[in-house]
Amino acid sequence: MNYFNFTAEESALIAIYRDTTLATTLARITAVVPDMDADIRSIAENAVRKLTALDEPEFAALSFVPADDTEG
Numbered sequence: 001m002n003y004f005n006f007t008a009e010e011s012a013l014i015a016i017y018r019d020t021t022l023a024t025t026l027a028r029i030t031a032v033v034p035d036m037d038a039d040i041r042s043i044a045e046n047a048v049r050k051l052t053a054l055d056e057p058e059f060a061a062l063s064f065v066p067a068d069d070t071e072g
Contacts, residue, residue, distance in 0.1 A: 008067065013040070015064040018057040022059040026051055 006014065017028040026048060033044050051059065 006047065006050060006064070007043070008050045009043045009048065009056050012067040013043055014047055015066040018064055022054060025059070027053065036070070 013029070017025060017032070019028055021072045029044055029048055029051075033048075034043055036044055054062075065066065
């Protein structure tokens with residue numbers, strides 16, 4: 001599995017909830033999943049699945065950019 005194969009939507013969601021550690025980022029995302037609509041929930045669940053496959057150094061090396069910041 002390519003651990004770094006996050007979709008643009010997953011990356012934007014992770015950027016919103018990212019914290020200093022992988023564990024706290026996962027906790028922040030999973031805490032709000034029940035309040036998400038079905039489409040966003042699916043994106044969040046996929047992001048969580050991919051994030052759980054990472055270790056802390058891999059997570060720390062990644063950059064997640066909110067969607068608004070990707071436009072020139």
